[in-house]
Amino acid sequence: MPVALPLGLLAGAPGKLFGRVGGALCCAALCTAVQLNAGVFFSLAAMEAKPIVTSRQRTVAVQGVPTEVVCMAFSNSILVVVTQYGKMGTLVYVDPNVVSNDVGRPVLTTKVLLGQDEPLIHVCAKNLVSFVSEEAGNKPVLLAIALKDKTMEGIKALREVIQSCQVW
Numbered sequence: 001m002p003v004a005l006p007l008g009l010l011a012g013a014p015g016k017l018f019g020r021v022g023g024a025l026c027c028a029a030l031c032t033a034v035q036l037n038a039g040v041f042f043s044l045a046a047m048e049a050k051p052i053v054t055s056r057q058r059t060v061a062v063q064g065v066p067t068e069v070v071c072m073a074f075s076n077s078i079l080v081v082v083t084q085y086g087k088m089g090t091l092v093y094v095d096p097n098v099v100s101n102d103v104g105r106p107v108l109t110t111k112v113l114l115g116q117d118e119p120l121i122h123v124c125a126k127n128l129v130s131f132v133s134e135e136a137g138n139k140p141v142l143l144a145i146a147l148k149d150k151t152m153e154g155i156k157a158l159r160e161v162i163q164s165c166q167v168w
Helices: 007-011 021-025 119-135 152-164
Strands: 033-035 041-043 054-062 065-073 078-083 090-097 107-114 141-146
Touching (some): 078 119, 078 152
Antiparallel strands (some): 033 041, 054 065, 090 141
């Protein structure tokens, strides 16, 4: 017998910034079927049990500062969240522009979408996620960054943590 669930229950807990995204997206473990508002049933057992969005999360101390890193791979881009405040902070869009005549690496352009638009944010963004875009086949990267430690040693350590959360 199908179980009727409000669609809001499938979205995850409200107010929770970092949760087990992979577990929340696999609804097959919760029930065998969902009744939609229109009265149409579909069986989750018939659907593949792979998550819609692949993600990984790590919490480590970087230069003595507790740091959370979350990486999520979407079909058209990568989301990387790096925070030492427990908040998303500044959102930076890192776009690889491929020049047709140039055989080398693509030129990365950065654009602050939300938050403080200062030069150090652009430098940190390029240093943190340039390799992510490259390894993901030149996909754009959306970086959410909130750092206490913006030293070069801290950035290098963060690159290693981001690499360990590879989902691309």
